[in-house]
Amino acid sequence: MAAMNRRTLLRAAPLLLAVPALLPARLLAAAPTPARLSERDRADLARAEAYLNTIHTLKAHFLQVSPDGSTAEGTAWMDRPGKMRFQYDAPSPLLLVAGHGLFFFHDSKLGQTTNLPLSATPLGLLLTNNLKLSGDVTVTEVSRQPGMLQIGMVRTASPDDGSLTLVFVDNPLALRQWSVVDSQGRETRVTLFNVQLGGSFDPQLFDFTPETQGQVPGNG
Numbered sequence: 001m002a003a004m005n006r007r008t009l010l011r012a013a014p015l016l017l018a019v020p021a022l023l024p025a026r027l028l029a030a031a032p033t034p035a036r037l038s039e040r041d042r043a044d045l046a047r048a049e050a051y052l053n054t055i056h057t058l059k060a061h062f063l064q065v066s067p068d069g070s071t072a073e074g075t076a077w078m079d080r081p082g083k084m085r086f087q088y089d090a091p092s093p094l095l096l097v098a099g100h101g102l103f104f105f106h107d108s109k110l111g112q113t114t115n116l117p118l119s120a121t122p123l124g125l126l127l128t129n130n131l132k133l134s135g136d137v138t139v140t141e142v143s144r145q146p147g148m149l150q151i152g153m154v155r156t157a158s159p160d161d162g163s164l165t166l167v168f169v170d171n172p173l174a175l176r177q178w179s180v181v182d183s184q185g186r187e188t189r190v191t192l193f194n195v196q197l198g199g200s201f202d203p204q205l206f207d208f209t210p211e212t213q214g215q216v217p218g219n220g
Contacts, residue, residue, distance in 0.1 A: 041142040045133045051173045060192040067186035081129030083206040099206035122164035
């Protein structure tokens, strides 16, 4: 496999999507500090935690905005814990598959594939089984706009790996956007559209091999 460094992967991979940002993004500080949580914040974190742990499978159309402002679209599948696939629409040469504890990032134009442990990226938090917004996760921000809730977080043990921010629409609570900021403050945002929860997917969606990287198995 061709080598790419971690920062390149975090910058280029579809770790987030977004159309016009639902909420203004905040760059990761050099040394993120825990948010000072109010009772309302704690209640909203408990709601978000409970909601996220009800998501087992998800399929959606996505729009990604990369750090350079370029955009890409495609289809996303998520099967928690630990599985995700971002299939980019042509002419993008990119594919991201998460499975077996790794993210595989493939660029068919360059003929390069890189893998990275889920635990080494902020996005891996979203794929965690029984996600808890405390302990191993440090919440750095809870903010609100009418009908929206935004929660920023880092891995407690490795905050310099970057931050993950989740954006929910509220009443009822539903995940609609996430963003990843890398250690150099570069942000990738992802927005989800036409979200479908539940159902089952072909396990091969989350198995990466160079021979099948451009194929999408039947997903039920």
